[in-house]
Amino acid sequence: MADVAARAGVSLKTVSRVVNDAPYVQPELAERVLAAVAELGFRRNHLASSLRSGQATATIGLLIEEIANPFYATIAGTAAEIARQRDTMLIIASSEEDPAREQQLLRDLCARRVDGLLVVPAGSPTGCDHSFLRAEVELGTSVVFLDRPPGNLRADTVLLDNRGGAREGVRRLVAEGHRRIAVLLDSIGVYTMRERLDGAQDALVEAGVPYDDRLVRDGVRDPAAAGRVVAELLDQPDPPTAFFSLNNRITLGVIEELYRRGSDAALLAFDDFELARLVPYPLTVIAYDTRALARTATELLFRRIDGDRSWPRTVVLPTELVARGLRL
Amino acid sequence: MADVAARAGVSLKTVSRVVNDAPYVQPELAERVLAAVAELGFRRNHLASSLRSGQATATIGLLIEEIANPFYATIAGTAAEIARQRDTMLIIASSEEDPAREQQLLRDLCARRVDGLLVVPAGSPTGCDHSFLRAEVELGTSVVFLDRPPGNLRADTVLLDNRGGAREGVRRLVAEGHRRIAVLLDSIGVYTMRERLDGAQDALVEAGVPYDDRLVRDGVRDPAAAGRVVAELLDQPDPPTAFFSLNNRITLGVIEELYRRGSDAALLAFDDFELARLVPYPLTVIAYDTRALARTATELLFRRIDGDRSWPRTVVLPTELVARGLRL
DNA sequence: GCGTCACCTGACAACGTTGTCAAGATCCAT
């Protein structure tokens, strides 16, 4: 910048004014400055700029579990889109469900002085503790949680109606006459899984269906494991007549095994997925609007960044039952 | 930091030494400093730090077309993973196939003084011009291109063997006796599409199959459009006996329409996808290792960041034909 | 007693910006 100033024969401050198109610069001088900028290939250093001005790095951080997962990819895409409308860059970090790593990444993001943070808390058996963020929040970093609530911190939160959705879905299974419903889940440590399981139990209790906890299988981490669990459950005496899969990775494995066996068990699955229509087994999915989840959270975040100091709010978005799959 | 220094009764520099655990600090002083850090909730300002030290923002930029697309999400996830091993953050930006936006985003990333840039160039009919990056490269920002080559710039590039893969696939169709092969593509402006189409033509030419350009359909932007194009082609006299879909979004629409009609046309498709095994129509996919693509590019980038000044290289990764889908 | 060396500490400037302020120029209405 000093070089530009020298070349244009003006002061540093005038160059600064021109590159920020501030008022009160003679057109002729501005032109000289712009020429010098072009010749020298000058580019404003965003770091120095936001260091000086204290706030406004025009960057927000997004902390999710895993970028490659379509759910989080959709969230990231939506957040990036809204951020771009405000010329804000998005730093994405993955915690891989590890609370320690989550904390480290959040601290690092704060050290980079992001304007705000969108956080999907890492699931953990002990429950996450986000109280370390309080200092940052007071220091001016806005934080919004999505998909899962924070631990030990009051902040804006956007959730899905996991419990209500699961309840509705299982109600339908019960209404269709199912009494033995197997539930497959990834990890009971994760908030959304607990909620969905609770919703299923709500529906069973209200219908007076006895609860058989041998039908609930935790720790189903991937499609292959899901397939094995389905096989095992179907091979036992008095097998389940319906399956409830609590996430879409599990759903894939369940479908494959049910299709392979030509089973006629009912299938209820949390999470819609793009190819659900083309899958060779009929199922009911509990769908929701992932983009709306991300949009709500990101807009809430920007409202905070813009200075909204009102009381933190929690938004819960609805789910919907949708029939999917091919009836071959 | 000044507050910490005051509280611990030491100089700024000593605090700096402690928080960077530099040598030559008395344990007792270090302890006092750490106590002050904890009490005051001090957090090092990464911006100021990298401003001072000139280089090393510990941040890289990734420019892709669209985060929500699973292909790019996989790339982003892989890049983030490798970056994290080096305590580097990842800024992700989407160009949405718009070269002007791409240029603006790349300039912005450079202004943020990222250590390096991973770029999937935006496809455009006119071909992209990345010469504006030359100044940045000379100024010290490393750049690696992936999936598509840069325009007017010599830089490391990691590509897939689009042409070879398409050639192999179409060779197989021809070997099975197909003579009328329809090709559906998104946009001929995109490098990968041109290469794949060229590969298909290579195979036809070498087999002496006459080329009917009414069977090549450009501008197929989404699954619904693909379905309509398939319907139209099959309804005309002398319909194609095989379809070649040049990307996976098109493939979904083609499958749906072929399945709906109970067609027996052969289907060849570029890009594998997770549910390909469960789709109700047999197809051959041209698969490749997306993670390897991203890994190669990211490792190349870090080698450059670490000071590798050797001649820019271009890496081409192989593709593979895989049978997918259910034969109902 | 003196030089050498390793260890420890702090003053100061610098990184590249921009906010603050003061001062000069110009214009208009009194």
Added chain:
DNA sequence: ATGGATCTTGACAACGTTGTCAGGTGACGC
């Protein structure tokens, strides 16, 4: 002419760090 308002410019300090350098202490060998 005079006062005031508006426009235009630049000197300077500051943002929060860290590299450089100079200086201090103590131990050791001669």
